[in-house]
Amino acid sequence: MATPIQLPIIDISDPLNPAIGKDMLDAAIKYGFFYVHGKGSDFSADAVDSTFDLSKKFFALPKEEKEKCRIRTDNRGWSGMHSEILDPEHQRTGDFKEALNFGEFKDGKLQQPLPPALEPHEGDIQHFTNLCNKTAARVMRLLALGLEIDPDFFVTRHDGSRGSTGCVLRFLYYPSINSPASSSYQHDIDVRAGAHSDYGTITLLFQRPGQPGLEILTADGEWAPVPVWPDASTRGQGKDDFPPILINIGDMLSFWTNGLLKSTIHRVVFPLAERSSSTSSGENAKPQDRYSVVFFCHPLNDCNLVPPVPSRLVAAAAGEEASSQASSSRVGFGGGAGSLKERSSMTAKEYLDLRLSATYGQREEV
Ligand SMILES: O=C(O)CCC(=O)C(=O)O
């Protein structure tokens, strides 16, 4: 079985500490993924727990209720089992998951239909989104410090009070391998979420203890499981504890930094230990449903990603890339935005539209 990857865990309680910025940048260059401690972020265990409770409540609703907020081309709403294919080149069946995307709030209101069960919780969803934006700002300040640029370079370009952004909060539900919804699963061809990279600048991922499944594609081309709790010594110290938040770099930030920061391909699987315990009476991990909560952080729609981030490290990376054979043709993996490097201008909105239409071309117009 592949060995779980050990990713750095970073304390973001001081977002103006250049040494931490350097550590974060190193992780973003080497892996494209790192954890941040829950402590020192803007989240409490309660805020995270109650958001997962809400997500469970939503996915348990009858299909007819969820149908009322089915996703359309604005990328907001619910997508059912098998309706997304994140890796169309390799997947036979759509992803073994359900998802619910929340877009922007205007005057405290979401701009999309909500099922009645969630209506009383609109304020809670907004509160959680605000916390995501605050923690994302800490991470972006530290990355800017690592890049030796104005610490607010990214934060001002993501400031939702100045316009619309493509930020999305997403609830995900992957039924366990023993669920009837997973009965058609064939482990040599199917996955819970196909291989992909994320489109935005950074992604925040919240996971639950005992519900693993995320894997990343390492530089050696191997799939490495990413533990929910990376370090046993940080686990379970008091009720205020929750698994560290996993952060990854998206395609836009990779593009914007000339490929210096890595947008790493990842997927979600039924963990091997769970697969074997569903067919034998072994002592392996008991199959579990997996719930995750993801925040895709995007710049303001009109933010131009050309020219690149004004960092000497980015400029140096561009020089290296030009002289190397391995130019980053995989920026924009997933299709739809392959020729980015030839463009003299590309706004965040243009970029996102290209990527979404490649992945979700079949959705109904709003
Ligand atoms: O559920 C997860 O762990 C990852 C989800 C993901 O990668 C995505 O939605 O982009």
Ligand SMILES: [Fe+2]
């Ligand atoms: Fe992802």
